[in-house]
Structures are given as structure tokens and as C-alpha cells.
Amino acid sequence: MNGTPADCVALGLHMFPDTQVVLSGINMGPNLGNSMWHSGTLAAAKQAMLLGITGIALSTPVGKTEPDFEGLSQWTGDVLKILLNDKGPALYNVNFPPKPEGVVWTRQSVRLYDGNVVPGQDPMGRKNYWITVIPLEPAEEGTDRWAVENKLVSITPLRLDLTAHDELSTRLKSGRKLDR
Numbered sequence: 001m002n003g004t005p006a007d008c009v010a011l012g013l014h015m016f017p018d019t020q021v022v023l024s025g026i027n028m029g030p031n032l033g034n035s036m037w038h039s040g041t042l043a044a045a046k047q048a049m050l051l052g053i054t055g056i057a058l059s060t061p062v063g064k065t066e067p068d069f070e071g072l073s074q075w076t077g078d079v080l081k082i083l084l085n086d087k088g089p090a091l092y093n094v095n096f097p098p099k100p101e102g103v104v105w106t107r108q109s110v111r112l113y114d115g116n117v118v119p120g121q122d123p124m125g126r127k128n129y130w131i132t133v134i135p136l137e138p139a140e141e142g143t144d145r146w147a148v149e150n151k152l153v154s155i156t157p158l159r160l161d162l163t164a165h166d167e168l169s170t171r172l173k174s175g176r177k178l179d180r
Contacts, residue, residue, distance in 0.1 A: 005044035013051050021084065022048035025058035026076070028067060030095050032059075032145045032154070033109030042093055042158075049160060054088035056080075060096040061148070067098065075100045075153055082155070095144055095154040103153040109143035112136045 003011070009022055024044035031039040045055030058076065060067045079094055082103070093108075114134045122128050139145035147154035 005040040006047035009044045009047040009055075010051065013048070013053070019053060020088070021054045021056065023056050023058060023080075024048075025094075026067070026069065026072065026096070027057070027059040028062045030059050030061045030148060031057060031093060032095055032148060033111060033139075033143065034113070036093060036108060036158075045091055045093070046158075046160060049089050049091040052089050054083070054086070054090045054092075056083055056092045056094060058094045058096070061098060063098070071099065072096050075103070078103060079153060079155060091158045091160065093144070093154075093156040093158055095148050095156075097148045097151045097153070099151060100153045101151040103155065104147050106144045106147050106154040106156050107142060108156055108158075109139050109145035111139065111145075 005024060009024075013019055013022075022045060024041045027039070027041035031042050036042055039057065039059075041059055042057040045057040048055030058079075060072060075096055083090075083092055083094075113136060114132055116132045116134075118130045118132060120128050120130060139149055144154040144156050
């Protein structure tokens with residue numbers, strides 16, 4: 001059998017229909033800013049929300065060693081005390097720095113990065129490609145990335161609707177139909 005993290009949530013909720021919350025993670029690797037678009041951890045939490053229950057994605061950066069999950073356990077408990085008191089359904093993205101010093105509510109960091117493709121070769125002689133992710137500007141204060149860079153646990157409330165409502169409203173007010 002195989003499936004995505006979101007598929008696993010759909011199957012799990014089918015098998016355990018009384019479930020009230022899905023905790024996805026703690027993922028080894030941050031889901032900050034732009035990386036939310038690519039996150040299987042967050043996709044699992046989104047699937048829970050789509051099925052009418054609260055989904056919470058939890059992540060932490062990795063370095064040369066495995067994260068200190070024991071050290072994060074108290075912070076995880078603190079975050080869950082906050083979020084599990086909310087009336088659902090809801091969707092949250094939580095990121096823990098390696099050694100937290102506090103917890104803050106944040107918004108998603110959206111910033112441009114270089115995105116250069118670097119060709120290489122693996123030890124077997126096969127071609128591979130790395131895509132660099134070097135930001136072109138610093139993280140803005142109040143964002144998830146800024147929080148983690150400042151040793152703060154980031155809690156970002158999310159919504160499923162990605163529509164740019166201001167732009168849509170402007171376009172609809174113009175009254176023009178799209179040309180083909």
C-alpha cells in the first residue's frame with residue numbers, strides 16, 4: 001500500500017470516525033513561508049480540515065543531528081493546550097525552533113528566493129539537480145520564519161481558500177468578460 005500523508009488522514013478518519021483532531025508531525029524540517037506549498041505534513045492537516053475537523057501541522061528544523069524531541073515536548077504541550085481549546089474545525093501550522101524561548105501568533109512569511117538549479121552527479125554517476133533556496137530579502141517581523149529565527153514557536157492560523165479576494169473584487173468590478 002502507498003499514499004500521501006493526506007491519503008493517510010482520509011483513510012484514518014474513515015476507520016476512526018469519532019476523531020476530533022489530527023496532529024501531523026512533528027515533521028523533521030520546517031514548514032515556514034513558501035515551503036507550506038510543498039508540505040506533506042501540512043497537506044495532512046489540510047485534509048483533516050476538509051473533512052470537518054481540526055488539523056494541526058507541527059514541524060522543526062533539522063541540522064546535523066536529530067531534533068531534541070524531548071526538549072520540545074513541553075513546548076508541544078503548551079501549544080496544544082492553546083489550540084485544543086478552540087472550537088473547530090480549524091487549521092494551524094506550528095513551527096518549533098531547536099530551543100524555543102516563547103510562543104507567538106504569526107502570519108505566513110512570503111518572500112522571493114533565488115531558485116537556481118545546480119546540476120551535479122551522485123556517487124553512482126547519475127545526474128542530479130539541487131534547487132537552491134537562498135532568500136532575496138530578510139524575514140519580516142511577525143512572520144513564521146521571523147519567529148523561528150528569533151527562537152520563538154510560531155503558530156500560524158490558516159485557511160483553505162487561497163483566493164486573492166482583493167484582486168478578484170477589482171476584476172469583477174471592471175465588469176469586463178475575459179477575452180479569448
